Amino acid sequence: MSSLAGPLLGNDPVERFIHRLSLFEPLDAEAREALRRAVNRGPLIPPLQELHPEAFGDVSVLLSGWICHFRLLTNGRRQITAMVVPGDFVDFGFLSGTVATAQCVTTAHSQLGRIRTRTFTELAAQFPAILRASQRAAATDAAIGRERIISLGVRTATERLASILCELWYRLSAVGLTSAEGSYDLPMTQAELGAAVGLSTVHVNRTLQVLRRTGAISLQSGKVWIRDLRKLTALAGFDPVYLSLEP
Amino acid sequence: MSSLAGPLLGNDPVERFIHRLSLFEPLDAEAREALRRAVNRGPLIPPLQELHPEAFGDVSVLLSGWICHFRLLTNGRRQITAMVVPGDFVDFGFLSGTVATAQCVTTAHSQLGRIRTRTFTELAAQFPAILRASQRAAATDAAIGRERIISLGVRTATERLASILCELWYRLSAVGLTSAEGSYDLPMTQAELGAAVGLSTVHVNRTLQVLRRTGAISLQSGKVWIRDLRKLTALAGFDPVYLSLEP
DNA sequence: CGGACCCTTGAGAGCGGTCAAGACTAGTGG
DNA sequence: CCACTAGTCTTGACCGCTCTCAAGGGTCCG
Numbered sequence: 001m002s003s004l005a006g007p008l009l010g011n012d013p014v015e016r017f018i019h020r021l022s023l024f025e026p027l028d029a030e031a032r033e034a035l036r037r038a039v040n041r042g043p044l045i046p047p048l049q050e051l052h053p054e055a056f057g058d059v060s061v062l063l064s065g066w067i068c069h070f071r072l073l074t075n076g077r078r079q080i081t082a083m084v085v086p087g088d089f090v091d092f093g094f095l096s097g098t099v100a101t102a103q104c105v106t107t108a109h110s111q112l113g114r115i116r117t118r119t120f121t122e123l124a125a126q127f128p129a130i131l132r133a134s135q136r137a138a139a140t141d142a143a144i145g146r147e148r149i150i151s152l153g154v155r156t157a158t159e160r161l162a163s164i165l166c167e168l169w170y171r172l173s174a175v176g177l178t179s180a181e182g183s184y185d186l187p188m189t190q191a192e193l194g195a196a197v198g199l200s201t202v203h204v205n206r207t208l209q210v211l212r213r214t215g216a217i218s219l220q221s222g223k224v225w226i227r228d229l230r231k232l233t234a235l236a237g238f239d240p241v242y243l244s245l246e247p
Numbered sequence: 248m249s250s251l252a253g254p255l256l257g258n259d260p261v262e263r264f265i266h267r268l269s270l271f272e273p274l275d276a277e278a279r280e281a282l283r284r285a286v287n288r289g290p291l292i293p294p295l296q297e298l299h300p301e302a303f304g305d306v307s308v309l310l311s312g313w314i315c316h317f318r319l320l321t322n323g324r325r326q327i328t329a330m331v332v333p334g335d336f337v338d339f340g341f342l343s344g345t346v347a348t349a350q351c352v353t354t355a356h357s358q359l360g361r362i363r364t365r366t367f368t369e370l371a372a373q374f375p376a377i378l379r380a381s382q383r384a385a386a387t388d389a390a391i392g393r394e395r396i397i398s399l400g401v402r403t404a405t406e407r408l409a410s411i412l413c414e415l416w417y418r419l420s421a422v423g424l425t426s427a428e429g430s431y432d433l434p435m436t437q438a439e440l441g442a443a444v445g446l447s448t449v450h451v452n453r454t455l456q457v458l459r460r461t462g463a464i465s466l467q468s469g470k471v472w473i474r475d476l477r478k479l480t481a482l483a484g485f486d487p488v489y490l491s492l493e494p
Numbered sequence: 495c496g497g498a499c500c501c502t503t504g505a506g507a508g509c510g511g512t513c514a515a516g517a518c519t520a521g522t523g524g
Numbered sequence: 525c526c527a528c529t530a531g532t533c534t535t536g537a538c539c540g541c542t543c544t545c546a547a548g549g550g551t552c553c554g
Contacts, residue, residue, distance in 0.1 A: 071397050074484060079400040081393045092389070096382035101390070101489070135343035138385075142339070143348070145392045146328045150318050152399035153326040153445035157542075189500065198400035200543055205502060221551090237321060242348070404510070436532065447511050452534060454510095468519085 013063035013086060014039050014113060016175050020087030023174060023245060024136035031127040038119050042112040047187070051090075051104040059120045060090040065110020066187045069102040070195065080196035082145065083188075085168070087175040092138040094120060108187035136244070143242040152198045155237070157207045160197040162236030165217060169226050170240045183225045211235070260310035260333060261286050261360060263422050267334030270421060270492060271383035278374040285366050289359040294434070298337075298351040306367045307337040312357020313434045316349040317442065327443035329392065330435075332415070334422040339385040341367060355434035383491070390489040399445045402484070404454045407444040409483030412464060416473050417487045430472040458482070 018035050021027060027035070041063065045051070051067070067084040069091075081102065084090055091100040094117060115123070124131035147167070151160045168186065169178060178184045188196070194204040211217050216232040218225045226232060240246075265282050268274060274282070288310065292298070298314070314331035316338075328349065331337055338347040341364060362370070371378035391414070398407045415433065416425060425431045435443070441451040458464050463479040465472045473479060487493075 069393075071393075073397070073401060077401040079397045081396045093386070096386035097379060098383060098386050098491075102393070132344060136345060139340070139343040139345050142385075142389055142392065145389065145396065146316075146318075146349070149328045149392065149395050149399060150320070150326045152396060153442075154320060154324040190502095191500080195400075201500095202502085202544080203542055206542095209502085244345075437534095438532080448532090449512080449534085450510055456534085 013111065014041070016087045017061050017063065017113060020175050021130070021133040021137065024140070025129050025133035027127070027129050027133065031130055034123055034127060035130065038115045038123055039113040040115070042114055045106050045110045045112070047106050047108050047110075049106050051106065053100045058117050059094045059115040061113040061115070062086050062088050062090055063111040063113045065106055066108040067104050067106055067110060068188075068192065068196070069104055071103065078195045079198070080192065081148070082141070083168075083196065085171050085175065086177060089134070089137055089141075092134075092141060095134060095138055107189075107192060108185075140242075140244055143244070147242055157197075157199050157203055158210055159236050160199065161193070161204065161207050162211060162216070162232050163238050164193075164197055165211075165224060165226070166229070166232055166236050166238040166240070167243065168224075169229065170243050170245055174243075174245050181225070182227070182229075183223050185222055186224045187222055260358065261288070263334045264308050264310065264360060267422050268377070268380040268384065271387070272376050272380035274374070274376050274380065278377055281370055281374060282377065285362045285370055286360040287362070289361055292353050292357045292359070294353050294355050294357075296353050298353065300347045305364050306341045306362040308360040308362070309333050309335050309337055310358040310360045312353055313355040314351050314353055314357060315435075315439065315443070316351055318350060325442045326445070327439065328395070329388070330415070330443065332418050332422065333424060336381070336384055336388075339381075339388060342381060342385055354436075354439060355432075387489075387491055390491070394489055404444075404446050404450055405457055406483050407446065408440070408451065408454050409458060409463070409479050410485050411440075411444055412458075412471060412473070413476075413479055413483050413485040413487070414490065415471075416476065417490050417492055421490075421492050428472070429474065429476070430470050432469055433471045434469055 014036060017039065018027065018032050021035070022032070039061065045065070062084045064086050067090060068080045069082040069084070070078055070080045072078050084104075090104065090112065091102065093100040124134070144167070147163070151163050155163065169184065172178045172184045190204045190208070191201040193199075194201045197204070199207070208217075208219060211232070212219065214231060214235070216226075216228050216235060218227055232238075261283060264286070265274065265279050268282070269279070286308065292312070309331045311333050313333075314337060315327045316329040316331070317325055317327045319325050331351075337351065337359065338349065340347040371381070394410070394414070398410050402410065416431065419425050419431045437451045437455070438448040440446075441448045444451070446454070455464075455466060458479070459466065461478060461482070463473075463475050463482060465474055479485070
């Protein structure tokens with residue numbers, strides 16, 4: 001069971017990141033140690049703070065908290081294009097030498113880990129596994145993006161919300177952030193969820209009620225309980241392969 | 248004017264690919280020559296043929312024609328997640344050593360160019376510019392994906408179609424596939440367009456009529472004329488920066 | 495206790511979907 | 525060269541999922 005990763009992981013956020021990376025590609029003790037030394041822990045950032053590209057230049061990793069990539073259209077409409085959970089890279093610009101162009105905002109108290117670009121280049125040269133793991137992380141990020149396209153394009157409101165809750169369950173399980181009782185913290189308002197899945201706040205609310213009434217989930221103060229993963233998966237038409245969590 | 252790239256480019260599809268790559272990162276004569284030798288021209292593939300991952304293993308490039316990445320849901324609904332135009336890589340799995348998981352289908356007579364993975368690895372080592380160009384291509388592909396998310400999430404039918412027509416105008420201009428009179432070939436049916444922008448065939452039809460009536464575009468037998476790029480851009484709320492075509 | 499933000503609920507409107515049928519086009523075979 | 529056919533484009537009518545507007549209730553925090 002994925003949630004067992006929790007106790008095994010301990011609670012150091014840098015270890016969590018290293019663990020996450022090693023799921024993409026096994027890392028030996030030496031590579032792990034090099035990573036530990038390379039990651040600088042940043043300050044705590046309050047919720048709803050926008051991160052400017054300079055703020056996550058270098059190679060940035062989310063150690064704890066929650067970050068959303070979003071875009072604000074001229075007419076005021078907002079779309080969240082990606083959700084970054086602890087253990088994830090904030091942005092993959094470093095792999096192509098391009099500067100991040102996306103806007104990012106925290107939705108919870110968050111802490112970044114940073115690796116100087118120069119240091120990362122050396123790490124990548126010395127430990128090919130670290131480079132490969134990062135590339136696979138980027139590929140998975142792209143796969144998640146495609147999944148979002150599919151959700152927004154052809155899935156109903158219920159399917160979209162069920163999908164994203166399933167996805168988060170698997171992603172958070174991989175970094176030990178789901179509880180044994182089947183819950184996880186989701187520090188997003190219903191309005192923010194709507195901006196992520198392309199629905200209005202009102203409709204998110206009504207749709208979540210449907211999911212609750214079917215007994216698939218329950219919600220309480222920023223926490224999601226997955227009451228029946230099988231039912232939720234069925235409602236979503238969800239298949240976790242794209243997250244490539246089972247090597 | 249971007250369409251001037253046409254005459255300058257000549258009509259060899261391998262040169263087109265090299266030109267496209269060089270827009271991401273300048274390539275010297277030696278690198279270009281190495282690429283020329285590395286690319287194997289594949290056979291002509293008829294329209295509506297599905298490409299299986301083995302068919303574009305290695306590193307595959309679309310030399311001519313048109314390819315769509317898509318996903319078929321269990322309920323029969325289909326979503327096109329990406330459009331590959333000549334000069335583009337078909338898939339970026341080679342950068343992370345993962346096998347392509349996406350389904351691909353041709354929508355026109357197409358020809359692939361292939362570089363053996365081993366050969367590409369050598370090329371990348373010998374010519375860092377080629378590797379960087381490929382990585383930037385992948386980053387741009389991701390940016391196009393994000394743009395699609397935004398379209399599907401918060402844009403109206405008119406905006407979505409105007410956006411995609413704008414995007415294709417710029418992408419095709421970059422590889423000399425737009426005419427001086429402002430037209431390009433779009434080998435997709437309205438049903439396929441709908442699968443790409445998340446609209447029903449009927450609504451695509453009606454929405455295209457709106458775009459025609461405003462004088463922004465005209466359509467005829469698989470050809471799109473951009474009659475008023477400024478108007479189309481305004482209707483779409485389009486900004487081509489994400490395509491990173493102006494270095 | 496007050497205020498701000500979030501969640502919830504109701505009512506009505508609209509964008510886009512579905513169903514269905516006719517018109518057009520291109521490719522096929524006689 | 526001309527039917528014939530299949531696929532695509534087009535149009536109309538109706539439906540429904542989701543949006544917008546609006547207001548009430550909860551909850552957290554100052």
